[in-house]
Amino acid sequence: MTTTAARTTAPSLPLNRLAVAGLLVLAAVPILGGAMRLGDLSVVTPQNARFVTDPVPIVIHVATSVVYAVLGALQFSRDLRRRHVGWHRRAGAVLVPAGALSAASGLWMTAAYEFPPADAGALVVIRYAVGAAMLVQLALAVRALARHDYVAHGAWMTRAYALAMGAGTQVLTQGPLLALDEIPDWTRPVGMGLGWAINVVVAEVVIRRRARVRG
Template sequence: MRRLTKNEWTFLAVVAVYSFIPAILGLFRIPELVGGPTIMPPNPRAVIDPVPIILHILASSIFCLAGAVQFLPSVRRDRPAVHRGLGRVVVAAGAISALAGLWMTVFYVFPPALQGPLLYWARVFLSLAMFAFLFRAVIALRARNVAAHRAAMLRSYAIGQGASTQTALFIVAMAFSGVEPLDLFRELIMVAAWVLNLLTAEFVIRRTVATPRFSVAVSRRSQSQD
């Protein structure tokens, strides 16, 4: 990683910090789920059926942290083997995270204060969408459509980073209200986090992905004219 630029190191540091709180809180839950000491407040859903939440925690952490490396231009340019190998890990982790999240949404019983109809259907839709974007990314890469591959990965990553943005918004909300957001207010914050992430992804796609695609099209057109 010595070839990374200063901006790339900064990007990785920001993503690591941004992903730190939900990842660490999730990892602290794992000892309890495998029979160790209880570190976090008890979660009866996780105790009754721990496998999906363990898979979701581990896969989401890998997807968010390793996925950030995949967006670094120097890694894609100078270390294509690393990019390809890590990409397989990231796609697998993202798929497991999405499917485990879907399983928990459908089969776990949540108190109404933690999940109502809005959040339930948002989680179902976004879990399926994240998996679909990952599938689209693989298909696009096999077709050598790099622009479509990058766009699909960015969209799936935006969904996968939802917990980080939700944590940030919860902190802001608690700073103003002094209490943990619950009921509809909680659901609106969580949905807003995903919307914000996806809007950011679309902005990045239009700024950095759409332009190369246009350049490739122009290049091919020029070659056909020659």
């Protein structure tokens, strides 16, 4: 039963729409970046030679990440859930495989490609950790769904989506550094790691806020 306090604490529909719009804007960042990366495959340069010679993992990663980013944002829409019965379940049937392929292809790219010095070392470790964590979270979300534990399912899906959207937040955490004349190599893993860390914190805040509303 939903209490009066829970109803008054629940986010308004306009606020929910604003949040979904914000997620779609954030999703546009990796989508545009991926599109540019795929477009660059037509011409071999020293920067993209590793992708041209072995394009399969990056093509899979970009394609599945686009699907995951957009569908994931729309899964938060209360409008879609109310107006289209079954939307959440049908979209989820696509979302989970897309997320798993996005994470797996990210791990594949990390293992297969030779990265420049700024992307090596600590950033490789972080990428492995993020990719593995996302796969585990998706697996836990599926297990929770099989057990009809919809609260845990939503929490794990939220965590996985937050990690996937790190690419969007990283524009904010790394963007200011691009104005510097010389960018030390250490700023790359710090900037990217901070983007993922911010999303993890935001996801936990959202999950705990849901718990308070239900309570």
